[in-house]
Amino acid sequence: MNTADCYAVIFTSTLSRSVAGYAEEADAIEALARQQPGFLGFESVRDESLGISISYWRSEADIRAWRHNSRHQLAQKRGRQQWYQNYHIRICRVERDYQFQQESD
Amino acid sequence: MNTADCYAVIFTSTLSRSVAGYAEEADAIEALARQQPGFLGFESVRDESLGISISYWRSEADIRAWRHNSRHQLAQKRGRQQWYQNYHIRICRVERDYQFQQESD
Numbered sequence: 399m400n401t402a403d404c405y406a407v408i409f410t411s412t413l414s415r416s417v418a419g420y421a422e423e424a425d426a427i428e429a430l431a432r433q434q435p436g437f438l439g440f441e442s443v444r445d446e447s448l449g450i451s452i453s454y455w456r457s458e459a460d461i462r463a464w465r466h467n468s469r470h471q472l473a474q475k476r477g478r479q480q481w482y483q484n485y486h487i488r489i490c491r492v493e494r495d496y497q498f499q500q501e502s503d
Numbered sequence: 504m505n506t507a508d509c510y511a512v513i514f515t516s517t518l519s520r521s522v523a524g525y526a527e528e529a530d531a532i533e534a535l536a537r538q539q540p541g542f543l544g545f546e547s548v549r550d551e552s553l554g555i556s557i558s559y560w561r562s563e564a565d566i567r568a569w570r571h572n573s574r575h576q577l578a579q580k581r582g583r584q585q586w587y588q589n590y591h592i593r594i595c596r597v598e599r600d601y602q603f604q605q606e607s608d
Contacts, residue, residue: 441555445549448546450546450548462539463525478603484604485602486601487600488599489599490597491596491598494565495593
């Protein structure tokens with residue numbers, strides 16, 4: 399995924415103790431995000447204490463449209479009511495990127 | 504950590520099969536990063552397939568200085584030779600940020 403000159407949304411979160419339904423909803427929302435205009439990519443990792451998810455977008459307008467998607471807004475509301483102890487969202491402009499790939503043996 | 508109007512370095516990586524010494528070196532480099540001018544914060548999660556680490560900095564000049572730190576450069580070299588199958592570094596400007604914190608029960 400080439401992401402120079404694009405936008406990244408960094409979402410870091412800690413879950414509450416009420417995680418029933420969370421994994422299924424996260425999968426559904428990821429699938430929906432992948433269909434949005436301007437979606438470029440998604441990376442996500444979670445351990446016991448912290449989750450970091452990053453989505454990449456062509457423009458800030460695309461991020462805004464996704465943020466206001468009605469199905470996504472339902473998920474955000476449920477997230478605040480039930481699943482998340484806390485979260486932090488950062489909207490970032492990707493200024494430069496570098497890649498390294500090991501040569502095969 | 505308030506990070507509006509700062510810079511984020513997103514480091515996503517996949518490890519090779521040769522991870523001897525990696526965890527100790529990652530801890531040492533994180534401790535060194537925390538002492539650098541302009542360092543604002545660090546978040547990191549790894550699962551079996553992917554690692555995402557994000558460091559936050561006051562300015563691009565601070566990121567450049569850290570990138571060229573001689574001890575850090577040794578670690579970068581060893582990372583390419585031994586530990587990483589691949590990695591992707593993105594230098595980002597944090598344009599906006601939002602936080603949510605669950606009220607205590």
